[in-house]
Amino acid sequence: IGPDVIDIRKLYAQTGMFTYDPGFLSTASCQSTITYIDGDKGELLYRGYPIEQLATQCDFLETCHLLLYGELPDEKAKDEFTRRVTLHTMVNEQMQFFLRGFRRDAHPMAVMTGLVGALSAFYHDSTDINNPEHREISAIRLIAKMPTLVAMAYKYATGQPYIYPKNSLSYTANFMRMMFATPCEEYEPNDVLVRALDRIFILHADHEQNASTSTVRLCGSSGTNPFAAIAAGVACLWGPAHGGANEAALNMLHDIQRQGGVDKIGEFIKQVKDKNSGIKLMGFGHRVYKNYDPRAKLMQETCREVLAELGLENDPLFKLAMALEKIALEDEYFVSRKLYPNVDFYSGIVQRAIGIPVSLFTAIFALARTVGWIAQLNEMIADPEYKIGRPRQLYSGSVKRDVRPIGQR
């Protein structure tokens, strides 16, 4: 296909040979026009636009339009897209009863996996993934309903009444209100905080063929319905090596803080370098970025803005994170392995400052990534050559043998 890429399908057709590549370190599973990452330069583009420009000049719904339809909207298209998404922010009242079946202390990602999967039980009119109209309305419903579902999961966990969407607010301000308002007290969205959360959504909106996106593609390739495929993505995202890293990174910072803060960083780094400890520097390292993750830079700036707005410039966790980053980036272990902060290193500090509980971080990530999952799913299904995903394996089990009667085994 290109100078460094072999089309293995041709090789397979000619020779029957296939590749052995656990963890897909060197296998492209698809062609895509959505997101480009240059891991060596630390560059990220959505549909050709640098993430830095999108994060500072566009809002999340414009970014959703770009990912879904390939172009940034003009004002008219933006108004129309916003109107369509806004029309679908409510969820069926029956969802409340479904939610009630969960323990209140259930992890929000367990709840979200269930809630998103359950949407297919409510929208029988749009479960044919091969029908472009079904995919389109499912996309709008999912983008519109994810904030409502995440906020409902939060309210349920805290024993508070649900707050219904207020469609006169922007997408992100509406989400924050559903999270933080109560029937006793209205929530006045703060522009700086709304903008910060909106930026978090933009930075997490897509990241090409990561584990959860590949899961969504594989799941969708069987012809299952769009809601089921996105629920599979939510489940995959939960893991600490992927979306769960933001929660793990903040917990790690809290642990170091409890043990003595900046003075204990050296000791902590020593543990990370000891392979037997099983401890990783969470929020560091990436399969593709072998340079600074551009999202981490934007996240660090956002962190400063939010903390300044809240009068928390001396936030001890932010100081600790910056000191930890500095020490790690000067340490031979991290330098030689090209381990840099990823998007999760600072996003937890921003979310915590906004008032989002740590246990909800990965659900916020799922909310933001939903559009990327859908865009990738649509791209796959719209390709006339798409086939069910079916990896091969290298069998290393027993040779053929006969079953003996149970008394002789």
Ligand code: ACO
């Ligand atoms: N802390 C300490 N050592 C690390 C870390 C880390 N965070 N990340 C990688 N390494 C080490 C590995 O132990 C390995 O060392 P070795 O060569 O001596 O065996 C080397 O660096 C290469 O790492 P791999 O695990 O081979 O890299 P891989 O591409 O498989 O993993 C991953 C990438 C999963 C992100 C890894 O860096 C990691 O676990 N990081 C911490 C979790 C995290 O922050 N995840 C979020 C990723 S971004 C996202 O999903 C939004």
